[in-house]
Amino acid sequence: MRKVTLSGGKLDGKSFLVADDSDTLIHHAAHNGQYRLNGAYGEWVEYGEVTVDITPDTSALVAALADELPTDLPGLALHAKAGRRVLIVGHTLRAADELWQTVAEAAADDESLLRIRHANGDARIEFKSGGFVRAVSPRSLRARGIAADVLYVSTEAASLGSAELASVMATLASSSVGLVIHEGA
Incomplete structure (x- = not known):
């Protein structure tokens, strides 16, 4: 486990313990982005517009x-x-x-x-x-x-x-x- 401090987004300035092999952290209340983890820091990255066709032509x-x-x-x-x-x-x-x-x-x-x-x-x-x-x-x-x-x-x-x-x-x-x-x- 390692401690990361987040910047940007809703969790700006907060610190969390994450698994050593984690490279992202997704906050359940923020559906428009995620935190990219790099060593002891995490930076907020927005997704942008995502469209998915969930009803393919069958x-x-x-x-x-x-x-x-x-x-x-x-x-x-x-x-x-x-x-x-x-x-x-x-x-x-x-x-x-x-x-x-x-x-x-x-x-x-x-x-x-x-x-x-x-x-x-x-x-x-x-x-x-x-x-x-x-x-x-x-x-x-x-x-x-x-x-x-x-x-x-x-x-x-x-x-x-x-x-x-x-x-x-x-x-x-x-x-x-x-x-x-x-x-x-």
């Missing part, structure tokens, strides 16, 4: 992944295996559960499968990656509060009005993928 990646992963019903398990949250949308809950059963049968022997659950009105296939496949209907409350990356919409569900499908489409709001697959497409 549209090309999303398009490439959409082309790579299957769009058939049994292939939805691969989307979930890749960590995506998949909802199967049927015009009724019973219809969605029947479609979900096809995916469950396809995923049953997968080594990355965590569990298949179909009890108490909840149909869910979960993978170790965090991805899942669930069956929902626009007329049920199962989709409420869920965030999804992929929607598989049955032909019958697609024929419902946009007002009825709005609650299910809202599940894609926070997704960077936002993929909608229509049955038979």
Whole structure:
């Protein structure tokens, strides 16, 4: 440890003990700079304007992944295996559960499968990656509060009005993928 005396900035004239190998000291209350340490002294240096793009354009990646992963019903398990949250949308809950059963049968022997659950009105296939496949209907409350990356919409569900499908489409709001697959497409 060594003692350094700071000059400039909010800590001007203050002394601190710092590790011998430290070359900077950042003060948590001063977001616009830091102290550069040189031996027993530290001098305030301002950062200047910093701009960072924290939302890169991922549209090309999303398009490439959409082309790579299957769009058939049994292939939805691969989307979930890749960590995506998949909802199967049927015009009724019973219809969605029947479609979900096809995916469950396809995923049953997968080594990355965590569990298949179909009890108490909840149909869910979960993978170790965090991805899942669930069956929902626009007329049920199962989709409420869920965030999804992929929607598989049955032909019958697609024929419902946009007002009825709005609650299910809202599940894609926070997704960077936002993929909608229509049955038979």
